Amino acid sequence: MSDCTDVDPAPRPVTGPRIARLVRQLEGAADAEARDALTEAFWAEAARTGTPLVEELDDAPGHRAVTFLWRGHRATRRVLLMAPGITDPERLADSLLRHLPGTDIWYLGHRLRADHRGSYRMVADISAGPAPADPALLQRRLLALRAHGGADPLNPARIPVRWRDAQDSVFALPDAPPQPWTGRRPAVPRGGVERHAVAAGVLGAVRDVWVYLPPDAVPYRPAYEPGEQGRLPLLVLCDGDMWFDRLGLQDTLDALIADGVLPPLAVLAPDAVGTATRRLELGGRESYVSFLADEVVPWASARWPLTARPDRTVVAGQGLGGMTALYAGLTRPERFGAVVAQSPSLWWRPGLEPGAVAPDAVGTPWLATLAAGLRDGLPGGARGAAVHFDVGLHEGALAEHTEALQAVLRARGHRVTRNLHNGGHDYACWRGFLADALVELVGTGLDVNAAASQGGTGPAGRSAVCSAGLPGRPATR
Template sequence: MTPPAPPRTPMPPPELAVSPRIAELERDLASGAPDALPRFWAEVAGEGTPLVEPIAGDLDHRVVTFLWRDAGTRTSEVLLLANCVTDRSVLPQSRLTRIPGTDVWHRSYRMSGKWRGSYQFVALDEPFPDPPAVEDANSATTGHRMWRMLGLMAEPDPLNHRRLPARWGAPPRSVAELPDAPPQPWAAPRPGAPRGRVETHIVHSGHLGADRKVWAYLPPDHDPNVEYPILVLLDGDMWGDALPIQSTLDNLVAERRLPPLVAVMPDAVDNQTRWRDLGCHDPFLGFLRDDLLPWAARRWRVTDDPARTVIAGQSLGGLTALYAGLRAPERFGNLLAQSASVWWRPDGAGEPHWLAGQFAESAPLPLRIHLEVGTQEWILTPATRHLRNVLGDKGYDVSYAEHAGGHDYACWLGSLATGLITLTSGWA
């Protein structure tokens, strides 16, 4: 099965900028300063990358310079793969420039001071081919696959030690955040904070005809005699394993920003299975509703009240969270959708706002909904705003947020906590 793809809408090109630091280095090199290059790299090592510089008269933006150090003579091109900043459709702006005769490759952008995101580099022996001036469906698909293959060759920034783990054999990504990026106070473990525990289980699904691995979070001092709210968090292999959400839940509970709850996080298995299951797939919804939640209720005391049940997801997982509320409101009453793939529609054809149309055409349901999208998600941002307006016009209890970034776990990690706080506010 070939996974569907979002509409082929070219990415808006990022705004290029000139780095004062790079300009100074070039002047020093031109003047023959013998220590210019080692002094530059020593400063970079102390500050970390990317370089972030102010812009005179513009307090809302910064010059952000991505750097690659490569003394090898065979490297002919270095590409920046930055989430929702660069891609094949803006290839000229994705290419780093080498200062002749040095090991300095660089590319600078003017970016919002609130930006947070992940990125990688690809160093190539031969230049990556330019896309054709006029693309048809076949050439666009081929180019997209070639760009995705680059992602398997990419590597994180050796000069930046902040990493975002990946899954399914993909390389990790580097994380950057600018000075005004919103804090993520709940993500890191806190000394002395009571710790819950995470268990792994295997749950059989009659709907899927298969077993699924599930990560389960139990709050600190879990009491088997207490009935707990429940969170279903999709893409469990990320949140239960690669990018554990346990510290976030522990901290929120410790600060009384979230009631103690049980979280169940089903495995997405692999990319092809994920595309199938999280594409408004009724057998997967049946697994969540009829297999996973009853299994959790048999093992621990958890509520069957939809008003105290949250389903949360990102990207296709966000789409699934919204679909679960639409099709099973008797079980899922709180929907947390981060960068939901609301471009999706059955068979990849028809109404571009299919999900919004489903909500518009149905009677209002007893749902509480939190939507979030990145300002750089050029396809999803307008579609999510449209969905927000449709839900508001129907009278739904809907909250909405935008982050200065892209389609990125680096952003979702912090704002997942915000969504949970919002949806559970008022709970005892």
């Protein structure tokens, strides 16, 4: 494994060695039959090895040439790659695959740092006629084309897509942090998942809430204090419909508990319902935090043995859900003593129209201003929340904004960790780092290397290189 902490993580166009060799072979082919044979041999190799093609570069040992492929046909006019952290939504034409003349091969190569992980989808444009010459019109056509994207047929690694019955493809380069707890593992005790309709009075609605309870075969942790005997640590997680209905988070939790690195715990995860509702309710909104703290948690605590300790209660989310988790931890520390904010939408601020996104150049995030203005001291002498950030290096100004917020939170007595990883705004990254964060915040304290005999390895057993772009360590603390 190479040490690439000082290597530029920015994607750069590149022609990979395999495509370059194929071009030379096609140029030297005697006739059309020989070219067809070379093309078929290329696709057979791609089917055998899988895609995208990942190749070493002699002049860039900390990088890999990553080549995305599409097998076209006579009607194929253009092929668009959509990959968080690689595709620029404002310049979609830059992510159009190139056609290798005289073949059905479409390709696009990027030089990526060797710890990159991400999801992607592709779509072929089979509309008649040439592409618009006007860049603005071409951008408009490609924007419309995105809705029809799907998984790479030659890549078996998949992840569900939100809100629709589709999948994205996933790739992970050799130095990407491992994700040992994702996916179903055979022969481990299974927890239970239930879906309940819960009255959300503060929202004026009823919300479905996913409930995960640990396997009966695994005993509860010993008491931490009087009254806590047999009570479960708790995770309150935004976007339950994605995490449980689509991503199968229960399999990850089962594996973590079976490996002994996470105690048996419960999870409460309300549905996001849909895009419009999610935009209206999530963010720094008191109403939704009240729903979580004053309705969902008490409802569940009346039915199952859940902890009442804030330091054993985690609130977590991604994007707008990450913003919600931060707001909950800051304003309700007596309920939520630990926060996992993955790619939080720090552009959010009161007064934005639903669905609007504030530009990156907003200066100090609103939440940092709010945190700085909160009164000193916490209710009942409570400690500051433990706050963990996961931030992709390809998420615009988010790294800068979380750094600003981190400084304010520490000054207010919160304990903050931040993991900068080589990825984008992407569930392909979040699902692995969520497991790591839970181990860090409410884990058993077992060295994760001890879990290797049962198939698990975690943060302590990983190489520290390439995770944050910082010398010698994967996270800032």
